[in-house]
Amino acid sequence: MMISVYRFLAYLMVLAVVFQASVIAFAVFGLRNWVIVDGGTLEGRSLRGEPAYTGQIGFLLHQKNGEIVIPLIAILLLICSFFTAVRRGVIWTAALAATVAVQIYLGTFPIGLPVLGILHGIGALAIFAFALITATRPRLIFAARHAAATRRKTTDTATFGSGSENAT
Template identity: 50%
Template sequence: MKSVYRVLAYLVALEVVVQAAAIAFAVAGLGAWISQGGVLDAAAMESESTEFTGVAGFMVHGINGQMILPLIALLLLLSSFFAGIPGGVLWAGLVLLTVVVQVLLGIFGHGAPVLGLLHGAVALVLFSLAVVAARRSETALRAADDVVAPGTAGVA
């Protein structure tokens, strides 16, 4: 179960990277589209037909951030109860809490764009927490391996 915890923690960190890449792709594509004469107004935002290179980045960022990442963080917390990693429940709980804050900042950031500053900064915190959680699991895995002396595994 320690390995499951480690994989899930690293997946959270990877998802933060995917989120950053997706939104950068979307904004860069939007900027290029506008510089080529595209117009972004309320009608274009509500239209299902507004297409430009990078538009999928907005969809990936939204779906990933509101559904996939919270699910992985929840699975990380659930696995922490069975992994037996010292402090594992605490770190997994902090990851999940930070994901919840991120989702709320993303949702409310549409009404208060200044929250986007926090959304970006908290993403770095989330990445760091996930990596720390994963590294703690690696330490616990090494400690478990050290308990069994080399050459004695499987000897009854």
């Protein structure tokens, strides 16, 4: 049961990262279209209050998802990992949670270092990869254990036979 919750949360994290990338792309593409096609001008107050262009909501969704939803999933996944028997599950989820913490810091860092946006994008890919690895590890471990048990059973049968041919 707990493995199912663990995998669900990990896949939910994957979806949250996909959503995160989608809404920021929606916001930036909308902003680009508004400035280039519609002749809009970007000012600090343009992004506050009434939406000035289609896609502006993407900035807010990106912020709230990144500051509330993704960290919450990461914490729940880390807690869940302590109660599952997934080998190295705690390590992978701790790495995921640490990457989320760094990602939040990069996203809320004081304005003035736009080059941090590059690291923020790389961090998103790292979170996606850690979440995908975390989600697929239980299935891989189960498959490996099943294959090992099948090999043992086959080896035991080959070594000892079915028992009928050794009867005298």
